[in-house]
Amino acid sequence: MAAKQKLMSVRRDWRERDVRVVLVALVIAVATVATIALFANQLQRTLVSSASSFLAAxxxxxxxxxxxxxxxxxxxxxxxxxxxxxxxxxxxxxxxxxxxxxxxxxxxxxxxxxxxxxxxxxxxxxxxxxxxxxxxxxxxxxxxxxxxxxxxxxxxxxxxxxxxxxxxxxxxxxxxxxxxxxxxxxxxxxxxxxxxxxxxxxxxxxxxxxxxxxxxxxxxxxxxxxxxxxxxxxxxxxxVRDGETFSRSLERAERFLLLGGSLAVLLAAVAVAVASRQYALSQRDTVALLKTLGLSSKGIGGLYLRRLALWGIAGALGGLLVALPLFWILVRLLSDVLEQPVDFYLDPAALVPALLTALVSLFAFAYPPIRRLRHVAAMRVLRSQPGETGREAIPDIIIAIVAVFALVWLYAGEIALVVSLLGGLVLLLAVLALLGGLMVAALRRVRGGGNAWRLALVGLYRHRQASMAQMAVFAMTLMLAATLILVRTSLLDDWQSQLPDNAPNHFLINIAPDAVDEVEAFWSDRGAPLDSVYPMVRGRLTELNDQPVQEAVSKDERVGALNRELNLTWMAELPADNEIVAGAWFAQGDTEGVSVEAELAERLGLVMGDRLTFTIGSETVTEPITSIRTVQWDSMQPNFYMAFPPGGGLANMPGTWITSFHLDESNKIALNEFSRRFPTVSVLEIDHIIERIQQIVRQVTQAIEAILALILAAAFVVMAAVVSATLKDRQREGALLRTLGGQQSLLARSTMLEFAILGFFAGILGIIAAEAAVYALQARMFEGNFNWHWQVMLPIPFISALLLALFGRWQLRPVLNVSPMLLLRRLE
Amino acid sequence: MNQMTDLSTTDTSPMLRVTNLTHRVGLEIDTLTILQGVSLEINRGESVAIVGRSGSGKTTLLGLLAGLDTPTEGTVSLDGAQISSLSEDERARLRASRVGFVFQSFQLLPALSALENVMLPLELAGMEAPEVRAKELLERVGLGERLNHTPRQLSGGEQQRVAIARAFASDPVILFADEPTGNLDNRTGQDVSDLLMELNREQGTTLVMVTHDEHLAARCGRQLHIEAGILTEPELARERAN
Incomplete structure (x- = not known):
């Protein structure tokens, strides 16, 4: 019994490399998911409370x-x-x-x-x-x-x-x-x-x-x-969450955290799956021996099940031990960024997804190959039996995929996320199958060795099954990491472009038409030139297609815009951040028509060609809708629901002008002189609001960076787990090659090349799949525009090639530094 | 290729010359002397068996003779090269061009087919079209029909045949065999040793074999005994006594 107990000890397990990888993967899974969940929770509460102060309540x-x-x-x-x-x-x-x-x-x-x-x-x-x-x-x-x-x-x-x-x-x-x-x-x-x-x-x-x-x-x-x-x-x-300027940023930050967490789940699951399959394979001889000694299949099943449970407990405890200090550090960082102390919100509920991840990873990923150990023939003790073919693992893979996506869905609650990631992965596997077929066909022609390149290519071909499996995992890992990098980059770019350092932070309102030139000159003399100056005429929308608008629009669609005066303008050029979604912008010399903001048009059910009547003072103006455009309300530029062409419907209406511009804190004193010279012009100071928003963006950015680092660490562990899976075979091969006269340098070079080739192609596959996933995510979850990201993506295949080459070289180190005889004995 | 080097060739310098070879390994508490003052000469084309019990140091001696490891003291000269003074890479080059190995546990790579296993040393030597030579050898050892089988699909005897084909692939001048029949039953062991001897004769290779099997040892031209790290040659001793 004591021997059997010894078989069960986690300490003894720890000495086995595959078990170490499973445990490390579990610890990372629990730690990453727990840290992200705790931190997302904290961030949300901190942001909401700091955002609440926008309302003072x-x-x-x-x-x-x-x-x-x-x-x-x-x-x-x-x-x-x-x-x-x-x-x-x-x-x-x-x-x-x-x-x-x-x-x-x-x-x-x-x-x-x-x-x-x-x-x-x-x-x-x-x-x-x-x-x-x-x-x-x-x-x-x-x-x-x-x-x-x-x-x-x-x-x-x-x-x-x-x-x-x-x-x-x-x-x-x-x-x-x-x-x-x-x-x-x-x-x-x-x-x-x-x-x-x-x-x-x-x-x-x-x-x-x-x-x-x-x-x-x-x-x-x-x-x-x-x-x-x-x-x-x-x-x-x-x-707080209604239409505030930053709420969109906040929402997207939350989604980013969810995405990060989901990727952590996926990566950890892959690592656990790879390592435990390897472990199961290595246990076959032990199981055969135990069977020979009289242990039943059931007994063996129970033995390994208990062992899994022990790993689960060790992994969960270890993960929490890592997560809590990490969380503490992140919150301290947050406090630094916010320049104010942040209270800890340690929500025990946030730990549930982490523990669930450990449980699902173990039972959906680690258990199936280990369960099959029961079927190992006792005969194996006497005679080497054929090992597992890949076919037996297919049901495992299906169970695993279903389980992991269910987990992601449960975790993120976003079907769009699950579909995007799954779609990316399917695309990846399809391209891999194609590329793999082509590669195998091409490599088959490579013959002979002697130089490192040929030896590397021959090696790839010889281990084509393992090579393809490794490439699939590398590519998947890179895809997940690249997806996160891409989403982060576009998120940050988006925020940065939304609120650049020189974002307008003051509005000038009520500029009399004859004072416009003087006002412009005043500010350009003081190094703070004005952005575009727009005329502003206040008027009400009163009729729609010659019917009173209150009747034309059904009651529950009545919007604030109908109850108050709207700011109307005329302009020749479409502002840079506006986008036409229907119709066409006014051509030079056009005097007819009005351009309507897209959301208002949707709420009022306005379509192209509808005739809108505005009452301005005692006058009325009627114009057909000639275009519908989107407006960036959070751009800190004057924005208008309705725009007319110059010389159009608003031509002779009384109005004033409005503009925004950036004024440095140090230059603010000029506002006094301005107010004295232009007493009728109102100055709206929004620099403090902008500062607040920028502060929030900074803190969210820091959080995102921290989480990205965590995920990349998880990705690295997955890669390490996969490379380690073939470690023993590679070491044996290396030892034998050296015995047969392979030089150390040749061996080192060919191994590095082999891994570099794997890494490079995996990188290419990964970025293709990542672009596809980001395309879907961007459109569905982050409401951003999709761009290709070659400048971000291009280095990835090279970095992955380099990293894997170095990793391969590092793994080969025992083979290169020890005498071939010792090595052969050790590996026997 | 197939150069028939026999005793009648002009080069009469010994294939292997060992002088005062001592090997110690450091253990946790003290050092263990595995080989002590071994001196030995083996001529070209000779077949030599080193016989001894488990733990007598015979495999260590074989490894040192083949340049797989370096001795603590003493020198080994293989085909004129002082292997104890060569760097690891120089020793590797020497092995690639002049040395063949057969192991007790076959040491075939499980992921590779029989053909690929035999091609391995040829590729390392940078040979063009290695599969032609590899096929030829596998046919010679009677496995022409099983080229694409992996070691797992072959019996022990067949695996050792693949290993023998691999050992002769690069036309070695000397072959080291470590208990080549140790993992095989009598009958199969007999077949394998027949094959080894035959090929050795055909190729004119010098053969150094470690075994505890007296029958196999008797098939070699010369037998050396090793016990507790000390090498003796019974016949030489007898001659001297005479």
Whole structure:
């Protein structure tokens, strides 16, 4: 019994190379999947909480009708355990020492902000710092530009309506500094309880009441379900994920993490499969011996099943031991990038996919070949029996493929991902079969040896079955790694192009037509030239094909765009980031027609040729739709739903001009001079928002890089496992070749060449399949445009050739450094 | 090819000259002396059996004679080359051109067919069209019909025939055989040793064979005994006594 127990010991197993590979593959699988799942979870929570601060809460309820919502709604929220807060936003004129200035007032309750912090500077020379609540009663925080415009100082008083308030701090940044029309004027922040005394808000005033909510997602969702039937059209419920600029980036980052995790699952599964098959083959003699000694098939099945279970436990524990410190490091990195401490969210549920991966890898991949050990004939002890043919492994492969894709599906929940990866793999195998056939046919003609090239080619042909199997695994591994590299590259490129360092961060609005040239000259003199300047005419869409638009569009399709004035423009050139999806852009000299933004057209059911009537002031303009175009709303450029040709429908309409441009922090002081020279032009400062978005992109990028590194490590282990699978044969061959007079250098060169050829072709196959998978993924999951990536892809076959050649050389090291006699004895 | 080197050829220098060969291996606690002061000369075309019990050091001696390993002390000169002073690559070149091997455990590569196994040394020597010569040899050893069978599909005797064909493929001047019939039954062993002797005669090769089989040893022109690392030659001893 003791001997049998000894057969079962993991420590003894560890001394066997194949078992080590299985265990290392398992540890990596569990570690990668657990780290990614934990980190994705952490990232999501961190991003959401940092994104929540864009709303200063988890949810906002906006009442755009200038009336507060019923108090009962707020009480209901509190009863449900939600945190609540309130803001009122309105514009008003304030009187400084000598002049009036329009300001945008934000009155906040004590609870504001529920998420995020406010950055202030209590005196001109104090350091900036973050605070968790707004000004107290009687206090006033102001945008620094307003102080300069009004020639006031901290400590002075300022009248808002009828109430005199003391300026106690500079307001530098609010967490929810979004775009609102009211924020065109410099910001002033006061306490919400001071609002009634100002007397500014009367019935019908243009004020926006905003209510803040924070709490657990499920409570918020329940609350919204309760609230929704009572909402009026002017009420708007906003969550972080609705249409915020960065939400698309966030979503794609999450998908990237899922993709990374799925690839980790696939790679680990391949490694476990390869190593355990090898292990099973090496166990055949032991099994035959055990059978000879009287152990039944059942007993053997049980023996190996228990052994698998032990490996599973060891692999899972080992994986978690690796994952937890790794996770800790990643979170620390995240904290560094965010420049603020990040709380750990160690969600035990995130470990489930990792443990499931270990279980499935073991039982779908490792178990089938080991199970077949029961059928090994005892006769093997006496006489070498034919080994397994590849045919017996076919059911294993089918089980394995089904299992792994089920796992990926379970893990990522994206059928598009499963289909893309599976499609890529099928393509890979098809091309491999074709290429393999051609290669075998070509290699058959190679004869003789003597030089390393011929010896390498002959070697490839001799081991064609093993070579093809290795190439398939290498190619698959490279495909998965290349897919991830490609998706990462295009994701980062996309973000980078979306928000380059010189992205416009200021808007100028309300430029009078005759001031356009002067404004342009002002900024180009100061090294901050304007991007395109567009005319802007405000008008309502009133009729569709001569029918009132409210009737023409069914009620549930009524969109915000119909309830308010739209910004209309005219332009000769299609902006670079717009794309025509139907019709054609205006030709030179065209004066007829209107171009409509694609999403709005879809929501209103507009088609080419529909006649749209706009009411602008007292005038009406009717034009047919001549093109439909997409707009990049997050491009930080002025964007328009409706564009007319120059000299077209808008020709004689009263309008102002709008533009955006990039202004460095160091140059911001010029804004004061600008405001004095062009007092009617509104400046919208969005540099802080852009900074926030760039910060988030940076942190997601870091996470993606870290995960890419993990996956590449997993890929390397797979390759190592596959190469090790034929290690013993190669060593025996090497030893014999040396005995027969093969020189060390010749052996080394031919082995390196053989692996380099394998690596090169596997690399080519891998990138073809990766391009195909990325093509599908890009279209379905990442909404990006597909481009060929030769500059990224081209080095891959060479790198893989080099790596494999070095790896092959490294493996041959015992053969080259020991005397052939010792080697032959050792291998006997 | 097929140069008939027999005793009548002009080159009368010994094929193998061994002087005071000693070999020790380091163990964990002390060193073990496997061979001690072995001196020996083997002439061209001679067939020599080295007989001894398991663990007597005979396989180690064979390895050192063939240049598969280097001795701790002493010199080995093979066909005029001082192999103990050659580099590993020079020894490999020497083996490729002048030495053939037959092993007790056949040492065929399982992934290769019989034909490919025999082609291996020819390819290493850079020979053009190695399959012609390999086929010829396999036919000679009676396996012309089994060229494409892998070792697993061949019996032990057949595997050893493939190994013999491989050993003679590169026209060696000296053949080392390590217990060539050790893994075979009597009858098959007899067939294999017949084949080995026949080919040896045909090719005029010098044969050095390690065996514990007295019958096989008796078929060689000369027998050497080895015990506890010390080599003796009974007939020589008898002559000297006379």
């Amino acid at each position: 988890d949810r906002q309820l906006e009442a755009e009708n200038g009336r507060p919502v019923p108090q009962a709604w707020i009480e209901e929220a509190r009863d449900r355990g939600l945190e609540t807060g309130q803001m009122i936003e309105f514009s008003t004129m304030v009187l400084g020492e000598s002049e009036f200035q329009l300001v945008s007032v934000k009155a906040v309750s004590d609870e504001y902000p529920l998420r995020g912090e406010i950055e202030i500077q209590p005196t001109a020379d104090a350091t900036r710092h973050m605070v968790g609540s707004g000004p107290g009663r009687g206090e006033l925080w102001v945008n620094p530009r307003l102080l300069r415009l009004l020639e006031l100082d901290i400590g002075d008083t300022l009248e808002v309506g009828n109430l005199e308030l003391t300026i106690t701090s500079l307001l530098l940044r609010e967490p929810d500094g979004g775009f609102r029309l009211s924020s065109l004027a410099p910001r002033v922040m006061i306490h919400v309880d001071d609002v009634p005394q100002t007397g500014v808000i009367q019935d019908g005033s243009r004020a926006e009441y905003v209510y803040l909510f924070a709490g657990a997602d499920n409570i918020l969702d329940d609350y919204f379900q309760w609230l929704e039937p009572q909402l009026e059209p002017s009420h708007k419920w906003e969550s």
